[in-house]
Amino acid sequence: MSFPFDLDPDERDPGGWATSLLHSAELVLGCLEAVQARSVTEVGAFMGELTRLLLCWADGVDATVTAIDTAPHPDLEALAPAHANLRLLREASLEALERIELADVVILDGDHNYYTVSRELGLIAERAADAGRRLPLLLLHDVGWPHGRRDDYYVPERIPVEHRRPLAQAGLHPDEPGTVSGGIPCDNPAAREGGPRNGVLTAAEDFVAAHQRLALAIVPAFYGLGVIWDVGGPHAQAISELLSTWDRDPLLQRMEDNRVLHLANTHIQMVIAREAQQRVADNDSRLARQRQLLAPMLHSRAFWAAELFLRLRHRTPVFSRRQIREVIE
Amino acid sequence: MTAGSFQLGLQHDPRQHDPGAWGASLLHNAELVVAVLDACGGTSITEVGALDGDLTRLLLRFSERAGGTVIAVEPAPHDELEALARDRRGLDLVRQTSLEALGQIPLTDVIILDGDHNYYTVSRELRLIAQRAADAGRQLPLVLLHDVCWPHGRRDDYYVPERIPVEHRQPIAAQAALFPGDPGTREGAVPYHHPASREGGPRNGVLTAAEDFAAAHAQLRLAVVPAFFGLGVLWDTTGPCSQALETLLRPWDRNPQLERLERNRVLHLANTQVQLNIVRRTQARLAEQERQLQCQRELLQRMLDSRAFAAAERFLRLRHREPAFSRDAIQRALDEP
Numbered sequence: 001m002s003f004p005f006d007l008d009p010d011e012r013d014p015g016g017w018a019t020s021l022l023h024s025a026e027l028v029l030g031c032l033e034a035v036q037a038r039s040v041t042e043v044g045a046f047m048g049e050l051t052r053l054l055l056c057w058a059d060g061v062d063a064t065v066t067a068i069d070t071a072p073h074p075d076l077e078a079l080a081p082a083h084a085n086l087r088l089l090r091e092a093s094l095e096a097l098e099r100i101e102l103a104d105v106v107i108l109d110g111d112h113n114y115y116t117v118s119r120e121l122g123l124i125a126e127r128a129a130d131a132g133r134r135l136p137l138l139l140l141h142d143v144g145w146p147h148g149r150r151d152d153y154y155v156p157e158r159i160p161v162e163h164r165r166p167l168a169q170a171g172l173h174p175d176e177p178g179t180v181s182g183g184i185p186c187d188n189p190a191a192r193e194g195g196p197r198n199g200v201l202t203a204a205e206d207f208v209a210a211h212q213r214l215a216l217a218i219v220p221a222f223y224g225l226g227v228i229w230d231v232g233g234p235h236a237q238a239i240s241e242l243l244s245t246w247d248r249d250p251l252l253q254r255m256e257d258n259r260v261l262h263l264a265n266t267h268i269q270m271v272i273a274r275e276a277q278q279r280v281a282d283n284d285s286r287l288a289r290q291r292q293l294l295a296p297m298l299h300s301r302a303f304w305a306a307e308l309f310l311r312l313r314h315r316t317p318v319f320s321r322r323q324i325r326e327v328i329e
Numbered sequence: 330m331t332a333g334s335f336q337l338g339l340q341h342d343p344r345q346h347d348p349g350a351w352g353a354s355l356l357h358n359a360e361l362v363v364a365v366l367d368a369c370g371g372t373s374i375t376e377v378g379a380l381d382g383d384l385t386r387l388l389l390r391f392s393e394r395a396g397g398t399v400i401a402v403e404p405a406p407h408d409e410l411e412a413l414a415r416d417r418r419g420l421d422l423v424r425q426t427s428l429e430a431l432g433q434i435p436l437t438d439v440i441i442l443d444g445d446h447n448y449y450t451v452s453r454e455l456r457l458i459a460q461r462a463a464d465a466g467r468q469l470p471l472v473l474l475h476d477v478c479w480p481h482g483r484r485d486d487y488y489v490p491e492r493i494p495v496e497h498r499q500p501i502a503a504q505a506a507l508f509p510g511d512p513g514t515r516e517g518a519v520p521y522h523h524p525a526s527r528e529g530g531p532r533n534g535v536l537t538a539a540e541d542f543a544a545a546h547a548q549l550r551l552a553v554v555p556a557f558f559g560l561g562v563l564w565d566t567t568g569p570c571s572q573a574l575e576t577l578l579r580p581w582d583r584n585p586q587l588e589r590l591e592r593n594r595v596l597h598l599a600n601t602q603v604q605l606n607i608v609r610r611t612q613a614r615l616a617e618q619e620r621q622l623q624c625q626r627e628l629l630q631r632m633l634d635s636r637a638f639a640a641a642e643r644f645l646r647l648r649h650r651e652p653a654f655s656r657d658a659i660q661r662a663l664d665e666p
């Protein structure tokens with residue numbers, strides 16, 4: 001099985017967490033083709049894994065790619081000089097989206113919380129309305145577990161305090177709406193999953209509910225891909241056909257649930273294993289220190305004399321060289 | 330995906346018999362199985378390898394609605410399947426191996442193969458079905474095959490190796506564990522009873538058997554759905570429901586993104602097993618260490634409590650500045666947290 005443009009999605013993913021949207025490459029490309037896009041904006045380009053795919057696509061159809069990231073990884077920085085059709089903006093999505101030209105497709109994969117995603121969506125809708133245009137096709141990553149119903153914040157202080165959920169410093173597990181020791185680590189996750197105004201999917205749903213004629217498809221694979229489009233648009237039929245098989249499909253959902261369950265279970269067991277291995281190492285040095293006390297006694301005449309004295313008084317001495325050998329060997 | 334006219338209403342949680350959440354029952358692919366049954370319009374179903382009846386319950390609900398029957402073939406049925414057979418008139422439980430049963434039971438519209446997962450058995454099952462269909466002047470029934478992906482798609486496994494003629498058996502790594510992407514075996518990974526020691530190569534695995542069978546018969550189509558260890562669907566393209574099956578299965582068939590998802594799922598499934606085994610081994614080592622520490626501590630304590638030991642130390646101190654042992658040092662070691 002070949003991956004689009006011969007890219008390797010596992011190249012930068014030794015742990016196999018598959019957190020990049022690149023793992024949903026065929027569907028992302030399918031969406032770009034369905035709307036015959038010629039420009040795409042990617043919010044949260046990070047290491048540039050998906051950006052690379054978008055550039056391969058853009059080269060073929062003479063399109064442009066705008067990548068937005070407040071803290072681009074060196075790998076993403078390295079892409080920019082080599083590609084004339086890539087524009088890299090080193091700023092927050094809410095600043096960039098306000099002024100850059102509205103693309104045909106906007107991919108949102110930046111700060112995964114209700115406030116940011118809601119504002120991103122609101123900003124895009126507002127700019128489209130001002131320009132008298134239809135809403136661009138919107139792709140949202142992480143509409144499934146863990147961020148679908150739970151905020152996470154890169155830098156909590158950047159979010160107005162009244163829009164921030166109470167935070168937790170612990171790991172996440174799909175069976176637990178709170179937090180779990182050893183669970184999947186996140187930047188600054190909300191302490192609880194669920195409830196209003198929490199998570200990327202909730203933001204997408206509230207946005208769609210507040211606007212006329214918008215559709216939201218959810219593909220429950222690799223942390224969830226959400227797609228929002230204007231049902232009155234010229235490409236609505238093509239998008240709907242592309243996604244209908246996968247939209248909220250229960251079998252796909254079951255696979256994804258099972259995947260993240262094992263991913264989280266592995267992490268928990270790994271943390272337990274690491275702690276246990278540390279205790280083994282501690283015990284080893286403790287045993288060694290005690291042996292350093294015991295070993296010289298085997299060769300001491302004074303010890304031998306004490307043992308002999310004990311043997312004269314008691315049949316079985318309370319200590320002996322034999323006992324030392326038994327415990328240290 | 331919709332389950333057609335049939336409301337799935339899974340009363341049976343696919344995780345109930347699955348504490349490790351492996352997703353090993355074909356019940357995890359319930360929606361697709363039902364959609365395939367709906368598309369082919371068949372009402373009589375044979376299920377080879379019914380085990381504890383997880384899928385059988387679903388098949389019964391489907392067939393009873395259409396006035397059909399289910400034949401469950403299982404040489405070693407669990408109690409739950411036995412109870413199901415007692416309660417349900419529409420279920421015929423045949424306590425035989427598939428190769429014995431498939432030669433005599435009525436040929437049904439649909440046959441689900443999920444028995445002994447090896448090239449020999451699956452090839453013989455398929456040949457037997459084809460032969461009986463030909464003898465009856467009928468088309469091949471719709472055949473569903475479970476486990477056409479990792480680990481058994483390209484690697485045999487045998488319930489009872491002795492039942493397979495030795496010349497059809499792959500070299501076996503008994504009680505070995507498998508890890509996706511590793512064609513050999515790996516300690517501490519996902520355990521199996523009698524897997525082939527190597528993955529791949531000719532005449533090895535369920536998918537290889539299905540492919541070879543499809544290649545040897547004209548007009549057969551094999552779809553491979555890479556979900557929950559893989560579901561294969563094999564049908565006669567000249568049959569009346571061929572187009573409906575094609576439409577239903579085309580998006581799923583060897584879908585690369587679905588393949589990646591399943592590969593990632595089994596990777597983490599195997600990783601969980603690996604880590605669990607590390608935890609188990611490390612905890613056993615910890616228990617052994619605790620025992621050793623306890624013995625050493627008790628011995629050291631007895632020395633501390635002994636007047637003869639104290640006398641020996643005093644004697645040493647008279648002769649050497651630094652004695653070979655001291656109660657102070659022992660006390661410090663025992664006081665360690």
